[in-house]
Amino acid sequence: MNCGNISNNLVLAACANSLAAIEADIVLINYDDVDRSASTVNDGVLSSLVLKSSTYGYRYTSHKNAFEATVALNKGTYINSFVHGAVVRVFTKTQKAKDELNKLANGKVIAIVKNSDSQNDETKYEVYGWENGLVMSDLQAASTDADGVLYTFNLSSDDNARESQLPLSYYSTSLSATETALEALIYTPTP
Numbered sequence: 032m033n034c035g036n037i038s039n040n041l042v043l044a045a046c047a048n049s050l051a052a053i054e055a056d057i058v059l060i061n062y063d064d065v066d067r068s069a070s071t072v073n074d075g076v077l078s079s080l081v082l083k084s085s086t087y088g089y090r091y092t093s094h095k096n097a098f099e100a101t102v103a104l105n106k107g108t109y110i111n112s113f114v115h116g117a118v119v120r121v122f123t124k125t126q127k128a129k130d131e132l133n134k135l136a137n138g139k140v141i142a143i144v145k146n147s148d149s150q151n152d153e154t155k156y157e158v159y160g161w162e163n164g165l166v167m168s169d170l171q172a173a174s175t176d177a178d179g180v181l182y183t184f185n186l187s188s189d190d191n192a193r194e195s196q197l198p199l200s201y202y203s204t205s206l207s208a209t210e211t212a213l214e215a216l217i218y219t220p221t222p
Contacts, residue, residue: 034110051147051148052096052146052147052148053098053099053100053144053145053146053147054098054144054145054146054147055092055093055094055095055096055097055098056090056091056092056098056145057090057091057092057098057117057119057142057143057144057145058088058089058090058091058142058143058213058216058217059088059089059091059135059140059141059142059143059186060082060086060087060088060089060140060141060142060143060216061086061138061139061140062138062139062140062141062160062164062165063083063139064082064083064086064087065080065081065082065083065141066081066082066083069081072161072199075196075197075199075200076153076199076200076201076202077158077161077199077200077201077202078202078203078204079203079212080158080201080212080213080216082216087216087217087218088143088213088216088217088218089217089218090217090218091119093119093120093121093122094120094122097119097120097122098117098118098119098120098144099117099118100115100116100117100142100144100157100159100198101114101115101116101117101118102114102115102116102159102197102198103116105193112193112194112195113188113193113194113195113196113197114187114188114193114194115142115159115160115165115187115188115194115198116159116165116168116185116186116187116188117142117144117159117165117185117186117187118183118184118185119183119184119185119186120180120182120183121180121181121182121183121184122179122180122181123181124181124182128182132170132182132184135167135184135186136167136170138166138167139164139165139166140160140164140165140186141158141159141160141161141164141165142158142159142160142165142186143156143157143158143159143201143213144156144157144159144198152202152205152206152209153200153202154200154202155202155206155209156200156201156202156209156213157198157199157200157201158198158199158200158201159186159198160186160188160194161194161198161199162194162195162196163188163189163192163193163194164188164189164192165186165187165188166186166187166188166189167184167185167186168185168186168187169183169184169185169187170182170183170184170185171183171184201213
């Protein structure tokens with residue numbers, strides 16, 4: 032069986048510069064909180080993301096360039112796969128932050144990142160770990176970091192649970208509709 036036949040012509044350059052960076056605004060959702068049967072994925076695009084009742088996504092924000100998203104091809108003997116990842120730098124030491132990092136160390140999440148590149152609305156947001164989730168693969172706390180980074184943690188596909196494709200695009204009918212849908216998923220504390 033050949034699963035890799037290409038089928039489209041592609042233009043792989045644009046007149047404007049593309050930015051590989053992501054915004055310092057990432058949404059993490061507990062993997063088990065996603066209602067996959069009610070969510071809609073077609074041709075690599077997640078157009079409807081539904082969470083189970085009384086569950087939310089959580090926004091993590093930081094300084095510009097503090098977050099990175101990564102994808103690497105894992106060359107297999109029989110089937111290739113992809114390792115999705117995110118690097119998050121933390122500049123504040125609070126008990127609340129430490130408590131959440133402790134939970135992340137034992138959890139599994141999906142990550143929705145916002146790309147800095149604004150050339151294509153359909154790929155402005157991407158979902159890392161949709162199929163199998165991301166787990167914390169590393170956490171470092173160096174008290175001598177000159178840039179003020181207190182913690183750096185990595186989320187990554189587990190060795191036995193890689194993804195079958197690049198991160199899904201998250202896009203509903205328009206960019207503004209996508210952002211409205213995403214905001215509706217994020218936990219907002221009541222005053």
